[in-house]
Amino acid sequence: MSIPKDIRTTNGRGRVYDSILDTIGDTPVIRVNNLGPKDVDIYVKAEAFNPGASVKDRLAVNIIEAAERDGTLKPGQTVVEATSGNTGIGLAMVCAQKGYPLVVTMADSFSIERRRLMRMMGAKVILTPRAEKGIGMYKKAQELAEKHGWFLARQFETEANADIHSATTAQEILSDFKDKRLDYLVTGYGTGGTVTGVGRILSKERPEINIVLSEPANAQLIGSGHAQERNANREPAVSHPAFEPHPVQGWTPDFIPAVLQEAVDNDYYNDLIPIAGSDGVAWAIKLAQSEGILTGISGGATFAVAMAIAEKSEAGTVILCMLPDTGERYMTTPLFEDIAEDMNADEIAISHSTPNHRMG
Ligand code: PMP
Numbered sequence: 300m301s302i303p304k305d306i307r308t309t310n311g312r313g314r315v316y317d318s319i320l321d322t323i324g325d326t327p328v329i330r331v332n333n334l335g336p337k338d339v340d341i342y343v344k345a346e347a348f349n350p351g352a353s354v355k356d357r358l359a360v361n362i363i364e365a366a367e368r369d370g371t372l373k374p375g376q377t378v379v380e381a382t383s384g385n386t387g388i389g390l391a392m393v394c395a396q397k398g399y400p401l402v403v404t405m406a407d408s409f410s411i412e413r414r415r416l417m418r419m420m421g422a423k424v425i426l427t428p429r430a431e432k433g434i435g436m437y438k439k440a441q442e443l444a445e446k447h448g449w450f451l452a453r454q455f456e457t458e459a460n461a462d463i464h465s466a467t468t469a470q471e472i473l474s475d476f477k478d479k480r481l482d483y484l485v486t487g488y489g490t491g492g493t494v495t496g497v498g499r500i501l502s503k504e505r506p507e508i509n510i511v512l513s514e515p516a517n518a519q520l521i522g523s524g525h526a527q528e529r530n531a532n533r534e535p536a537v538s539h540p541a542f543e544p545h546p547v548q549g550w551t552p553d554f555i556p557a558v559l560q561e562a563v564d565n566d567y568y569n570d571l572i573p574i575a576g577s578d579g580v581a582w583a584i585k586l587a588q589s590e591g592i593l594t595g596i597s598g599g600a601t602f603a604v605a606m607a608i609a610e611k612s613e614a615g616t617v618i619l620c621m622l623p624d625t626g627e628r629y630m631t632t633p634l635f636e637d638i639a640e641d642m643n644a645d646e647i648a649i650s651h652s653t654p655n656h657r658m659g
Contacts, residue, residue, distance in 0.1 A: 320396055323349055323356045324467040328475045328619065333589040335606055338614035343592060343602065343622045344472070351385075351392045353624035354468075358492055359389030361463035362452045363397060372450045377402060380452035381433070381440040383489070383549055384413030385624055390452065391420035402449065404439040406432065409548060411631050433552035434538055455490050455556035456533050464496020472497065472619065473504055479617070485511045485605045486621040487550045487597050491559020493621060498567025512568040513604045515545035516575045520555050521563060527555035546576035546633050549597045549623060578603040580634055587626060595629050598622035 302308075316322055326348040331341040346354035366372035377400040380390055387403040394401040401422040405414065408429035417424050425443070427436040437455070444451035454460055472484070484501065486494050494512055501508050514521055523541035530536050535554030542553035555563070562568060576596065583599025586592045594602070598621075605620035612618070629635060642650065642658070650657050 318396055319350050320360050320393060323360055325471060328472075329592065331586075331590055331592075334585060335609045336612075339609040339612050340615075340617045341605060341609055342617070342619045343586075343594075343598075344468075344619060345592065345594070346621065346623050347594065347625035349389075351389045352628065353385035353389065354493060354621070355385035355623075356389040356392065357463045357467055358454060358460050358490070359386060359393045361459045361466075362454065362457060363390070363393050363399070365457070365459035365462070366450060372399070375399065377447065377449040378452060379404070379440050379444050379447075379449040380454060381405070381436040382454070383433075383552070384409050384417075384628070385549055386452075386454050386490075387417045387422065387424070388413065388420070391417045391422040394422065395420045399450075402440075402443060404436045404443070406436050408544075410629060412628050416628075432538060432542070432544075434535060434554065437534075454492070455535075455552075455554075455558055457558070460490055460492035460558045461496035461499065461561065464493050465499050466496075468493060469497040469500035469504075472501065476505075476619070480615070481505065481508050481619060482612070482616050483509045483511055483605070483608055483618040484621070485513065485601050485608065485618065487513045487547070487601050487623075488556075488559050488562075489549045489552065489597075490556045491562055493623075494568060495558055495562040498562050498565070502565075502567055509570060510568040511570045511572055511604060511608065512562070513572050513574050513601060514551050515547050515600070516573040517543045518545045518551050518553075519573050520551060521559075521571055522573055527560070529557070533557035533560075547579055547596050547600050548629070548632065549595070550600065572604050572607065574600045574603050574607075576600065576633075582606065583626060583634055586622075592622070593626035594622040595624045595626055596632070596634050598624065598626075599634075 326346050328342050328344050335341050349356040379402045381404045403422050404425045406429045407426040414424045427439050488494050520539045520541050528536040538553040579596045579600030582603040602620050605618050
């Protein structure tokens with residue numbers, strides 16, 4: 300059989316992988332072609348290409364491997380963490396591969412897909428009341444670690460979080476934009492690992508890049524200017540007064556994490572732009588329908604900010620937008636609320652346009 304001359308071809312990756320964990324990172328930067336002003340270049344870094352389909356795979360593997368290196372995690376010891384989902388899914392993958400039992404605490408407000416994915420990969424998921432917010436699930440993980448002698452992953456405080464973004468995410472951006480113009484990097488924050496780790500490197504290596512941080516319009520913790528009260532371990536002592544529940548899962552817990560505080564204290568970002576959760580949903584849908592790029596609500600929110608910057612930018616401006624995870628993780632959330640299960644009028648008309656194989 301002959302292969303058509305113009306067909307797309309691939310060459311393989313030139314290697315075989317020793318474990319699923321070796322496939323983490325090196326996510327693609329992809330041009331946006333059909334949205335935004337024609338004379339501005341908008342790219343997205345699609346973290347859904349990680350094996351656990353989110354940016355948090357990076358942190359998950361490094362939390363475990365940093366603790367293996369310094370001996371704080373013993374062979375076979377149970378790992379416990381409070382997570383809104385993606386960290387738990389990443390940890391479930393890493394723990395399954397490396398043989399550590401995993402217990403996750405999670406408020407019952409986060410999507411069902413998250414719980415079931417973690418349980419699919421062997422984790423135990425302990426739900427906490429949504430009224431107790433992020434701090435409730437966090438305190439539950441702490442209590443369990445103390446009571447049972449488990450290893451607490453501490454994604455909101457550990458150095459292992461921003462470190463892996465300095466070592467991987469930032470290096471990938473430097474490499475993919477080597478000798479190329481880049482004016483803006485747009486990101487939100489959950490723990491702040493992405494902005495702190497990338498900010499440390501880009502502020503030195505590419506100081507001309509404007510790092511734009513975003514947070515939900517109805518939960519402007521950083522924007523409020525109100526400092527976070529912490530205890531001696533740099534953990535939050537109380538819920539931040541500017542917090543309100545918002546639909547951007549994975550973004551902005553009800554406190555300013557210690558990992559993010561480093562970015563605030565060192566001015567790693569040049570601008571802070573709030574965005575409404577509803578804009579995040581709307582832009583995630585546009586990205587899916589106009590570009591074929593599936594991302595979650597936080598990706599949509601980050602992209603909404605990137606588009607607002609693009610609209611105000613001069614010709615030739617280059618913008619890179621982080622897309623932290625995949626839209627598939629949000630089937631039971633407001634992202635898919637208007638995406639029907641049953642046929643709509645258009646689909647029924649198409650069905651009825653020929654005589655056979657019709658439903659009812
Ligand atoms: N979006 C989603 C969906 C996430 O799960 C997270 C991580 N919690 C983020 C964005 C933010 O990433 P980071 O923790 O590195 O600030």
